[in-house]
Structures are given as structure tokens and as C-alpha cells.
Amino acid sequence: MPLAEIAGFDEQFMRKLEYLALVSKRFSGQFKAERRSRKLGSGLEFADYRGYVAGDDFRYLDWKTYLRLGRLLLRLYEEEEDLPIYVFVDCSQSMAYGDPGKLEYAKSVAAALCYIGLANLDRVRVVAYADGIRSELAPQRGKSQIFRVFQFLSEITTGGETNGREAFKMFCTGSRRRGLAVVISDFFEPGGFEYGLNMLRYYRHDVFVLQVAAHEDVLPRVRGQVQLVDSETQQSQEMTVTPALLEAYRREMDRFSEEIRRHCVKYQLGYVRTVTDYPFEDLVLQVFRQGRFLK
Amino acid sequence: MSFLSLTALQAFLFALVTIGTVLALFFLKLHHRRVLVGSALLWQKVLHDRQANSLIEKLRRLLSLLLALTIALLIALSVGRPYFTASEAALQPVVIVMDTSRSMDASTASGQTRWEMAVEEARRILDAGHFAAGVMAADTAGRVQTTVMDDPNAVLEAIGRMRPFSGSGRFPELPSTNARTYFITDGVAPPNGVPADASVVSVFEAADNVGITAFEIQVDPTSTSGYTAFIQVANYSETPKEAAVVVAGVGGQRVVRGANLTPGGIWQEALDLAGFEGGGIQARVQAAGDRFATDDVAFSYLPVRGRLNVTLVTRELDGYLETLLRLTPEVELTITSPAALEESVSTDVYVFDGVASSTPPERPSLLFGVADVSWLPSARALDTEIEISSWNEEHPVMRFVPLYDLGIDAATVVDPAGLNVVAASGNTPLIMVNENPGGNRTVITTFALDDSDFAFHLGFPIFVENVLGWFSGETLAETSGLGEIEFPAGTVDISQLDGTPLDASPRAGGAVVELNEPDLLTATANGRRIRVAANMTDPESSDINGTPLADVESGSTPLPLAGNELWFYMLLAATLLIALEWWTYNRRITS
Numbered sequence A: 001m002p003l004a005e006i007a008g009f010d011e012q013f014m015r016k017l018e019y020l021a022l023v024s025k026r027f028s029g030q031f032k033a034e035r036r037s038r039k040l041g042s043g044l045e046f047a048d049y050r051g052y053v054a055g056d057d058f059r060y061l062d063w064k065t066y067l068r069l070g071r072l073l074l075r076l077y078e079e080e081e082d083l084p085i086y087v088f089v090d091c092s093q094s095m096a097y098g099d100p101g102k103l104e105y106a107k108s109v110a111a112a113l114c115y116i117g118l119a120n121l122d123r124v125r126v127v128a129y130a131d132g133i134r135s136e137l138a139p140q141r142g143k144s145q146i147f148r149v150f151q152f153l154s155e156i157t158t159g160g161e162t163n164g165r166e167a168f169k170m171f172c173t174g175s176r177r178r179g180l181a182v183v184i185s186d187f188f189e190p191g192g193f194e195y196g197l198n199m200l201r202y203y204r205h206d207v208f209v210l211q212v213a214a215h216e217d218v219l220p221r222v223r224g225q226v227q228l229v230d231s232e233t234q235q236s237q238e239m240t241v242t243p244a245l246l247e248a249y250r251r252e253m254d255r256f257s258e259e260i261r262r263h264c265v266k267y268q269l270g271y272v273r274t275v276t277d278y279p280f281e282d283l284v285l286q287v288f289r290q291g292r293f294l295k
Numbered sequence B: 001m002s003f004l005s006l007t008a009l010q011a012f013l014f015a016l017v018t019i020g021t022v023l024a025l026f027f028l029k030l031h032h033r034r035v036l037v038g039s040a041l042l043w044q045k046v047l048h049d050r051q052a053n054s055l056i057e058k059l060r061r062l063l064s065l066l067l068a069l070t071i072a073l074l075i076a077l078s079v080g081r082p083y084f085t086a087s088e089a090a091l092q093p094v095v096i097v098m099d100t101s102r103s104m105d106a107s108t109a110s111g112q113t114r115w116e117m118a119v120e121e122a123r124r125i126l127d128a129g130h131f132a133a134g135v136m137a138a139d140t141a142g143r144v145q146t147t148v149m150d151d152p153n154a155v156l157e158a159i160g161r162m163r164p165f166s167g168s169g170r171f172p173e174l175p176s177t178n179a180r181t182y183f184i185t186d187g188v189a190p191p192n193g194v195p196a197d198a199s200v201v202s203v204f205e206a207a208d209n210v211g212i213t214a215f216e217i218q219v220d221p222t223s224t225s226g227y228t229a230f231i232q233v234a235n236y237s238e239t240p241k242e243a244a245v246v247v248a249g250v251g252g253q254r255v256v257r258g259a260n261l262t263p264g265g266i267w268q269e270a271l272d273l274a275g276f277e278g279g280g281i282q283a284r285v286q287a288a289g290d291r292f293a294t295d296d297v298a299f300s301y302l303p304v305r306g307r308l309n310v311t312l313v314t315r316e317l318d319g320y321l322e323t324l325l326r327l328t329p330e331v332e333l334t335i336t337s338p339a340a341l342e343e344s345v346s347t348d349v350y351v352f353d354g355v356a357s358s359t360p361p362e363r364p365s366l367l368f369g370v371a372d373v374s375w376l377p378s379a380r381a382l383d384t385e386i387e388i389s390s391w392n393e394e395h396p397v398m399r400f401v402p403l404y405d406l407g408i409d410a411a412t413v414v415d416p417a418g419l420n421v422v423a424a425s426g427n428t429p430l431i432m433v434n435e436n437p438g439g440n441r442t443v444i445t446t447f448a449l450d451d452s453d454f455a456f457h458l459g460f461p462i463f464v465e466n467v468l469g470w471f472s473g474e475t476l477a478e479t480s481g482l483g484e485i486e487f488p489a490g491t492v493d494i495s496q497l498d499g500t501p502l503d504a505s506p507r508a509g510g511a512v513v514e515l516n517e518p519d520l521l522t523a524t525a526n527g528r529r530i531r532v533a534a535n536m537t538d539p540e541s542s543d544i545n546g547t548p549l550a551d552v553e554s555g556s557t558p559l560p561l562a563g564n565e566l567w568f569y570m571l572l573a574a575t576l577l578i579a580l581e582w583w584t585y586n587r588r589i590t591s
Helices: A011-031 A063-069 A102-119 A143-154 A164-173 A194-202 A243-266 A280-290 B008-029 B041-079 B114-128 B152-161 B319-327 B459-472 B567-585
Strands: A040-051 A073-078 A084-090 A123-129 A133-140 A180-185 A206-213 A224-230 A236-241 A270-275 B033-037 B094-098 B135-139 B180-185 B199-202 B210-219 B227-235 B241-249 B254-261 B266-272 B279-287 B297-302 B308-314 B331-336 B349-353 B365-368 B379-383 B411-414 B420-425 B428-434 B442-445 B478-480 B483-487 B491-495 B505-507 B510-515 B519-525 B528-534
Touching: A011 A102, A011 A280, A063 A073, A084 A102, A084 A164, A102 A123, A102 A143, A102 A180, A102 A206, A102 A280, A123 A143, A123 A164, A133 A143, A133 A164, A164 A194, A180 A194, A194 A206, A194 A243, A206 A243, A206 A280, A236 A243, A236 B041, A243 A270, A243 B041, A270 A280, B008 B041, B041 B567, B094 B114, B094 B152, B114 B152, B114 B180, B114 B199, B135 B152, B210 B279, B210 B297, B210 B459, B227 B241, B227 B254, B227 B279, B227 B297, B241 B266, B254 B266, B297 B519, B297 B528, B308 B319, B308 B459, B319 B331, B319 B349, B319 B459, B349 B459, B365 B459, B411 B428, B483 B519, B483 B528, B491 B510, B510 B519
Parallel strands: A084 A123, A084 A180, A180 A206, A206 A270, A224 B033, B094 B135, B094 B180, B180 B199, B308 B331, B308 B349, B349 B365, B365 B442, B478 B528
Antiparallel strands: A040 A073, A123 A133, A224 A236, B210 B227, B227 B266, B241 B254, B241 B279, B279 B297, B379 B411, B420 B428, B428 B442, B483 B510, B491 B519, B505 B510, B519 B528
């Protein structure tokens, strides 16, 4: 039996990843200009000229220009470097809610993004967090490492409350290269989602926010006299769910999502919102269109 | 206000139990289902935003309880069909008058009789209304009439005792002028005195009927049997009918005729009863689709022929009287003179022609002319201006004896004290009969045969036949309609043709029996036998479709369903409140 299947990702899923990888090549070309590295170094692609100063490497002097102009100019090349991609998967207890569960959906999306990142020879790191960092996969590079990613994702289980601030703080205080931080979460944080995202932003990461909501989060089926129990805190609340209350909840859900979106727009963070019954491959394409994920 | 006839305490307990039940159910209803959600964060936020309305939320629960209580009470109270009695209509007594005329026995296409439909209509009225001022029922026969009662069931029970009746009907006396009156009828035989404001509830439905409208046995000297039976059958259907007419005697004799009748057509025939033995005769008509049975049968009586020893006492032979007696089949004639007259036990009847015995004869006697003897009324004068003014066709001796053109030159004026005058000329008796109990029957004509053309008259042989039959006790049956049949004083042992005795009620010096089906009754009065053929040979009664209500829809009269009824409005209010409660609180949605 293939390893992917053992890890919970079947052949069909793999075929979808292959497809996404192909599509990502086209997107890569489209967004290449926007994702040019700012560092100049010993790459193959010519970037610019500058005047020679003492100590520069003679090998990069442009002798033909010296013969024509009589000036010593140094050829500059773009330095090719891999992109660190950090995929943060929220595994708090609330991510178990829904049918299918939000965590399962988040795992699928994370796997797809990791696959594409690995296929582009980026350095991919997966972090499972809730009230802190619960587990972390060491940086992986190369397409062949995808099965490790699968294995890691399949071992993630839900538990605890969401505390992005604490988790991202713990992550950033370590020695990390700046990179693309993809945060996949429902963002139901009692302390607020802003602190955690700001923490990543402060550390100069390029943040991409993926809000995952279950269908039941958006359109609850609950009616009548109920005792609602929070899956994270186990706190209960008795209430009479009337159509008016349901409508108020839906408005609150929309307002909550809009709040996240505005925060992302304000700080130029990538943002996509999805519901678990939305096909994940379509979602990944939507991420591509944001232009942040691919070089 | 009235509610199920409960006392105040019972009503209070009823309401208490209802409220207690609702409260228990309400708090049972407050059970909360446990529902796990991913995060209650947003729910708490929503609830927090609605905290400002918390008072309204509490009121909502209270209102919900009040609504539930109101709904339950409305439904529970509506079961008792409460109503207000304050309106003018509710204060009127209701009178249900049932038409018990004979035509109500006609059956309808559904198999029900009109009477059964009428009872259903009465039940519908009683079920539909409330009668704070009481209700009563009466029939048009004048036999059943309740008082004004509060209990519709008692009224219905009284209606159950009513039956269609063959007698003449009359509209009952109403208890008050402001009563709401419902007259349930087929309109065929409307009684007199129906109030103009009465609501007529029609139960009429057209029904085919072929019935006997006449059946009589008559003396017929031209017939070899001496009697003929006249029968008339009429078709009151809207379609032509083929009918079989059967006349049968007790001895098994039988005459069958076929009759083709057009709508409204009549078939009639005089049947020679030769070969019939004396006794009861039944006529029956059979036609397909006939829905009224009462007029399908009629009865009569053929006198039993026995030998009769008749002694004719005369000074000189009168050719006509002698010949007539000789030709009469059952008569054994002996002729004698007054001087040779001797009382003989072998003589059944004496016929005196212008003479009389010196003492009252020991046998029934027919005397032509008033002789000067002590036991006969004494002559006062001689009336030569005879103009026949009256005769009693109902008397057995005068039946079928027309006297229109009878010519009498002179008659003796006598005092008919104690005698029954059955034919007279002004104050001058012409024919008298003695039918006093205890005495021999006597028929006296105050004129001699020689002083009149009676002997040449068509009715003379019928008269003689009638007299002989009356003397022997074997006369044609008296005829009567159905319903109450009166018998003279002293009548006992009234029985039907099959021997079933009938109970007679004393009335006005006589006796009355009630008969609703055709029959031949036999009774004994003062030692003499009386036969009465009771038939419904009345064309008007047989015309069961002759009604002004033919175009009126059955049961179309509005019922006394009152706007006073509250239960309907209570249920309507409960339904609206349930809808409001569901809409507002949505408690009953659990999925």
C-alpha cells in the first residue's frame, strides 16, 4: 500500500496534487516578476552594473565595457535562494467541528501547499499549533519529502484552546529565516486573532491567512431550546435558538470574517476564506491567484 | 353562559386540571438539548449583543407560557360548546313539527323513507342548535306533543315515538307566538294552520307509485254471482307502468289482470265475482319500482251465501216481488195469506206486502206499507206530495240503491219514534229500519208497492238483496279510510282479517281503533257482526308526488346554528395563537 494512503492521503488526492503542481508552474511564470529576489549574488541571471570598488571580485568585471568606455564596471547577478515556507495548521479542539472536520480540510490544503512548495524546491516547514506549538516538522526540501509531510500531517490530532499569540511568539523567538507563513485556522481565539498574526508580521514574515469555517459554523442547524457546549472550553450556554437569533449569528459570522479580511488588507496579508464543503483544489488555486505563494 | 351543564365548582375544577396539565407540559417542554459546537465564541457574542433585550427575553418565556395556557384553555373550553344566551334568537323556544301524513312512508331512491329522512333532519336541527329557551316537538297527527324541554335527547326520543298516520292532520298549537318553528314535511298533505313564519324543511323526493284508488264490492243483479268488484288503479309516477292486478278470495279464487298505465293514467274494471265464495276479498296491485306500499292492497267482504227461508205474506200475488224472491238464488220462498199466517221456526225472514201480523213477528221482517196494527207506528195522515228529499246511502239496506227518480203516489205519515229513517220526503218517513238492540230487525216502507214504481225501479232488487243480507247478518262490508275507525257503542271483539285482536279506545259513546295498514276488520256490536273494510283508496293520498315542495332542495332550510356558538371562534383563536406561538418562538422545531 502506498505511503500516502497509509498517511490518510489516497491516490486520488495524489493525482490532485500533481495537477496542482502543474498548474503552479504556469502561475509561477505569471508571478515571477513580482517575486524577484532582492539579494544580488552569484546567480546565473544578469541583474545590473555598478562601479568597481576596491575589494570586488575581478571575475565579475565586464572587460568588454572597459574596452569601449574605459570604465571598470562590475556585473551583478541575482542570487538564487530557496523560499522558506512555514505552514501553520491550527489543531485546537474547535478544528474538529464540522462534517467534514475543519482539521481534515486544513490538512488537505496544507498537504497540497507543501507538495507544491517542495516541487518548487522551496524549504517547507509544517507547524501544528493550538495553545502553543504542539508539533513541528523539520524543514523539508524536494518533492520526495512529501511523504514525510503526509506522515506528519496524519499524526496531528485536535486538542486544547487556540492561542495564536503564544504559539507564534514561541515560533518567532527561535532563529528563523523570513519566509512565507501560511496560517490555516478557524481563528476562533478568545484572545483575538490579531495578536498572533501581528507577531508573524513583526518578524517580517510574508503572511498568508487561510480562514477555514465548517458548514455548520456558517449555517448552524441548531433550533429550539438548546444547551450549547463549547468544544474547546466545555462551557455551556442555555438558549432558545430562534430564526432571529440564527440570523444574528450569521451576521456575526460574516462580521467576524470581514474583520479578519480587513485586518489582512490593512497589513497587506494574503487572505482567503473557505468553507469545508468547498473543493480544496479550487481553494489552492485561489491561493495561487493571490500571488504570494509562488515565485 | 352555559358550559356542559357543569356546576361552578365542577367548571372550576375542570379549568384547574387543564391549567395544571398545561403548566406541567410547559416545563417539560423547557428541556434543553445538549448541542456541541466548535466554538461558542460567536454565540456568546451574539447573546451579549442581545443582553439589552434580556427583559424582553424573559417576557418571551412568560408570554409563551401564557400563550400555551390560553391555547389549551380555549381548546378545552370549546369541547363544552359554550354559547351565549343573551341574544334574542337564543331566547326563542324551538318547535319541531313533524309531518306524520301517510305519504311520509314513501321510500326514496336511497332506500330511506321520507319519514326516516325527516327524523334525520330533526336530529340535525337538534344537534346543531342550543336551546336556552327550550325545544319541543309535535306531530301533525295530534298524538305526540312534548312540552318545552331543555333536553334535546328527550325531544328526539319523543320524535322516535311518532309514526306516519293515515288520518287527517292538523298543525299543533304552539307554546308561544315567538317560537322558532321548523316544519319537516314532504308537502304532499300539508295540514291547515301552518304559521307563515315557520321554516319548512323539505324531505320530498319524487317516488313512483301505482296504487289502488277504489275497491268496492257491489250488489249486481245482472251478475250471475249477484256481486261485482269494482277496482280502480292509478299511476302517480312520472313514467309509464305495467301493473298486475290480483283479486283473491279466501277460498283461493283468483282473478288476475294486467294494466298498462300512462303517467297519471287510470285503469279500472268491474270484475264478476262468480265462483268466489263469501268472505274477505283482497285486491293487490304490483308494479316495478313502486315506492309506496300502503295503497297497493285493499280489502272488501263478499257476503256468505246461505239458504234463507222467506215467507211472503200477501193478499194477492204481486208479480214483481214474488218473481224477484223466486229468482234470488239463496231464497227458499213460501207464500201465504195473512189469514193463514202461522209463525214457523223454519222461516228466517217475513216479507209483508201491504199487510202485517197482529203481533210482532219473531223473525226479521220487511214490510211494504204500514198496516193498522198495534206494533207498527200509527198512521197520522196520508202524504200524497212525495218528493224524495234524502236517503242514507251508508246504511246497509240502502247501499247502491238510488232513489232519484223513484215515483211514489202516496205514503203514510207516521211517527218514526225508535226507528231509523233511512229515506224521507221532507218530514214524511219513506223507509224506516228497526235496528234496536234486543229486537228483531225490521224494515218498513211507508208506501205500498202498488202506490209507487219502486218494484220497477233499478234499485229495487238491490234493496231487497240488501235487506235480506242485513237480516241474515251477511251484508257488504262497511268502508272506511285508514287511521281512526269508529265503531258503535257496545262493540266488542274487534279483530283483523288474520284474527289478531285490536284494542279499542272508548270515545263519544263508541269505540275507536287505529289502523295504519289496509285490513278487513270484524267486530261484534250488540250481538250482530260488523265488517269494516279499511283501505287507503284515496286518490289524493296516493298522489305522493303532488307537492309544492317538488322544486325545493331537501333539507335546505338554514339550521338554527347560531352566531351564539363560541366553540368555533375559540378553536379559531386557538389555531391562530398556535400559529403565532410557532412563528414567534419556534419551539416545536427540533430538527
